[in-house]
């Protein structure tokens with residue numbers, strides 16, 4: 001059975017909120033903490049939300065082959081460290097990766113046994129409203145994210161599981177079912 005579950009989809013679709021609710025329902029699930037070169041948002045903590053690092057440090061990890069996958073997204077770099085994945089999976093519980101679409105494609109190639117779930121917005125307008133409304137990013141970041149969203153939405157057909165995040169409770173329920181069925185976690 002799969003031990004890695006990739007949760008992907010456009011920025012602003014609610015992946016973070018869904019994953020929080022999923023982990024309340026299934027506390028044994030581990031969450032991989034990604035590396036990034038973007039600056040911490042207010043309230044984000046080093047090592048908990050991300051391993052925040054300089055572009056030079058990130059590049060060193062790329063050169064050393066430390067990443068399972070990595071991607072450039074909206075002007076910053078993001079990646080999953082192999083060491084992180086190994087630590088999180090040591091308990092034997094499934095590990096969640098919350099990553100964007102380019103990273104999910106890399107994982108599909110290198111870890112074909114991983115479960116891949118695409119989170120889709122109910123509409124493009126809903127996604128725009130959420131990205132603008134959450135107020136966590138400066139306007140140019142919101143624009144960069146909306147530009148990426150178009151290509152990301154087009155990619156959803158590549159994914160075996162698509163969950164539309166319209167009503168949160170329904171989306172979480174669907175996710176719980178997918179994770180239970182594919183990882184044999186009860």
Ligand code: 5GP
Nearest residue numbers: 011034035070071078079080098099100103
């Ligand atoms: P944010 O800056 O909003 O935290 O994240 C921006 C995008 O990068 C989101 O779609 C998020 O899922 C994605 N992301 C976060 N960590 C990783 C990672 O390790 N690898 C990849 N490829 N994408 C990531």
